[in-house]
Amino acid sequence: MDIKEIKAVIDLMRKNSLTEFEYEKDGTKIRIQRGPDGKPQVFTTTPGLASAPVLVPVPSAIPTAMAPTPAPAPAPESLPSINSPMVGTFYASPAPDAPSYVSVGTVVTPESVVCIIEAMKVMNEIKAEMSGTITEILVESGKPVEFGKPLFRIRPA
Amino acid sequence: MFEKILIANRGEIALRVIRACKDMGIRSLAVYSEADHDSLHVQAADEAICIGPGPSHQSYLKIDRIISAAEVGDVDAIHPGYGFLSENAHFAEVCQSCNIRFIGPSADSIRRMGDKSLARENARKAGVPIPPGSDGPVTSEQEAIKAAKKIGYPVMIKAVAGGGGKGMRPAHNDVSLVKGFLAARMEAEKAFGNPDVYLEKYIEEPHHIEFQILGDKRGKIIHVGERDCSIQRRHQKLLEESPSPLLDNDLRKRMGKAAIKLAEAVHYENAGTMEFLVDNAGHFYFLEMNTRIQVEHPVTEEVYGVDLVKEQIKIAAGERLGSEFDNLRPLRHAIEFRINAEDPSNDFRPCPGTINLYYPPGGIGIRMDSHIYGGYSIPPFYDSMIGKLISVGPDRATAVARMQRALDETIIRGVKTTIPMGQRIVRDQDFRRGKYSTHFLERFFERKVETPS
Numbered sequence: 001m002d003i004k005e006i007k008a009v010i011d012l013m014r015k016n017s018l019t020e021f022e023y024e025k026d027g028t029k030i031r032i033q034r035g036p037d038g039k040p041q042v043f044t045t046t047p048g049l050a051s052a053p054v055l056v057p058v059p060s061a062i063p064t065a066m067a068p069t070p071a072p073a074p075a076p077e078s079l080p081s082i083n084s085p086m087v088g089t090f091y092a093s094p095a096p097d098a099p100s101y102v103s104v105g106t107v108v109t110p111e112s113v114v115c116i117i118e119a120m121k122v123m124n125e126i127k128a129e130m131s132g133t134i135t136e137i138l139v140e141s142g143k144p145v146e147f148g149k150p151l152f153r154i155r156p157a
Numbered sequence: 158m159f160e161k162i163l164i165a166n167r168g169e170i171a172l173r174v175i176r177a178c179k180d181m182g183i184r185s186l187a188v189y190s191e192a193d194h195d196s197l198h199v200q201a202a203d204e205a206i207c208i209g210p211g212p213s214h215q216s217y218l219k220i221d222r223i224i225s226a227a228e229v230g231d232v233d234a235i236h237p238g239y240g241f242l243s244e245n246a247h248f249a250e251v252c253q254s255c256n257i258r259f260i261g262p263s264a265d266s267i268r269r270m271g272d273k274s275l276a277r278e279n280a281r282k283a284g285v286p287i288p289p290g291s292d293g294p295v296t297s298e299q300e301a302i303k304a305a306k307k308i309g310y311p312v313m314i315k316a317v318a319g320g321g322g323k324g325m326r327p328a329h330n331d332v333s334l335v336k337g338f339l340a341a342r343m344e345a346e347k348a349f350g351n352p353d354v355y356l357e358k359y360i361e362e363p364h365h366i367e368f369q370i371l372g373d374k375r376g377k378i379i380h381v382g383e384r385d386c387s388i389q390r391r392h393q394k395l396l397e398e399s400p401s402p403l404l405d406n407d408l409r410k411r412m413g414k415a416a417i418k419l420a421e422a423v424h425y426e427n428a429g430t431m432e433f434l435v436d437n438a439g440h441f442y443f444l445e446m447n448t449r450i451q452v453e454h455p456v457t458e459e460v461y462g463v464d465l466v467k468e469q470i471k472i473a474a475g476e477r478l479g480s481e482f483d484n485l486r487p488l489r490h491a492i493e494f495r496i497n498a499e500d501p502s503n504d505f506r507p508c509p510g511t512i513n514l515y516y517p518p519g520g521i522g523i524r525m526d527s528h529i530y531g532g533y534s535i536p537p538f539y540d541s542m543i544g545k546l547i548s549v550g551p552d553r554a555t556a557v558a559r560m561q562r563a564l565d566e567t568i569i570r571g572v573k574t575t576i577p578m579g580q581r582i583v584r585d586q587d588f589r590r591g592k593y594s595t596h597f598l599e600r601f602f603e604r605k606v607e608t609p610s
Contacts, residue, residue, distance in 0.1 A: 087208055087225035119225040144229040146207040147222060148191060
């Protein structure tokens with residue numbers, strides 16, 4: 001995360017009265033905590049350290065996400081997202097050595113397959129259901145996803 | 158013992174199961190609908206997975222998503238709670254084929270006792286008395302009239318796939334029977350996907366008394382006493398207590414034996430409840446079996462000092478029912494009042510909304526099983542029960558007094574609740590004397606209309 005994104009997160013936390021936020025990507029973890037005086041404290045961990053246990057929620061915080069997937073970073077712009085229509089495991093490509101279905105910049109139509117979600121040994125092709133350009137891939141291949149979880153950010157055509 | 162359990166339910170029962178998991182050091186995985194995003198059971202669980210939008214058939218009844226969540230969460234077992242998929246034999250089978258333990262009876266038991274007409278047949282074969290009725294479903298008006306003549310009016314038309322008080326209507330003569338028969342078939346098809354109905358003798362001034370059953374994997378079956386659930390509104394239970402003011406030790410012994418005999422005949426495993434109707438002369442008749450944990454289980458827990466949900470988990474994990482279950486005695490008296498978000502002055506219309514002030518009752522002998530909290534918004538998609546208030550005491554009078562104190566003390570603001578009705582019930586002279594049947598509540602309302610407060 002760059003300083004602009006961290007500032008955006010802190011702002012969102014204040015607006016929504018959140019007290020803790022944790023984000024992990026490529027082995028780097030960042031945790032932002034609002035202290036009792038409302039001032040934010042930022043912690044980072046370098047790659048190699050074990051990931052922290054799932055946050056213990058306080059009544060006003062967002063509910064516990066499933067371990068070990070942390071809460072996704074909110075996008076600086078509010079572009080729509082393609083959300084998971086099921087519970088399962090996300091795969092970006094049809095096979096481990098095959099190229100991803102989409103990458104940042106790919107133009108999709110409603111019928112374009114954007115990823116696979118595997119559930120109970122069945123590989124389900126997930127369609128974009130809208131036209132536009134992929135701007136962000138929000139989930140890592142092989143990670144579990146729940147219903148409604150944002151998978152891709154897309155700029156509508 | 159299991160390491161992780163998925164709770165396929167919501168609300169207060171999900172919280173109850175999660176608490177049992179915590180007591181046992183078992184990790185809990187909650188599944189939730191988008192409407193339950195801020196629900197307490199989601200907060201309390203160690204992990205949570207969203208399985209769909211608000212409506213139950215798109216979330217809590219979606220077997221595929223629940224099983225996916227179980228696989229993604231790598232759980233050993235699923236606790237189905239009550240309602241939803243808890244009595245769905247197909248779901249129990251899917252769990253088994255995916256190598257996930259279903260915390261409840263076998264799919265076969267669910268089928269054999271979940272079909273009300275089959276259950277009656279099993280009772281008859283086991284020598285357990287049943288209300289006179291049609292031998293199986295009646296498939297035509299003519300058959301219905303013939304059966305009713307044999308049984309003798311008044312009769313009750315009941316859905317084979319029904320239960321929980323749903324899908325039943327009385328008939329006092331051939332005309333109302335034919336009308337009721339056709340209407341009941343239509344309702345049953347819509348509500349349960351099965352239009353079959355059967356007939357049963359309508360017992361006057363009945364008391365609804367049920368026995369809690371526990372069975373382990375080795376075939377040992379015991380009962381944990383009875384609950385009197387006669388106080389009902391339109392066949393929905395409102396207040397339950399144990400021991401029943403109607404039963405003496407002899408009747409309790411005989412009914413308990415009958416309950417065990419029937420459970421043994423179907424090789425029942427895990428927790429279940431045998432429901433009976435009892436008339437004032439002490440005749441009892443098997444009504445139906447609920448092959449799951451029940452809403453009113455806390456009453457039994459408080460009276461007998463047993464953690465029923467914990468026992469369910471232990472039994473499912475293969476543990477035996479120990480000798481502590483061989484000589485159970487009621488140690489206390491307990492009463493449970495169901496608090497619903499309904500407007501008693503408006504035909505009990507459900508009142509979803511936001512609770513802006515919540516003060517739960519406390520003090521000696523009070524237990525509150527609820528998932529609500531100050532600021533919680535009750536979603537409109539599910540039933541209206543928001544909590545169960547249980548009072549316990551060394552005798553009935555103390556339990557009643559404590560229930561009165563607790564109901565008076567409870568504050569729930571922002572939604573209408575049935576607490577005022579509870580306050581009136583515990584002050585009613587007939588209730589305080591322990592003299593009531595399933596007709597209590599309708600008479601209670603009639604009296605209220607006559608004497609404006």
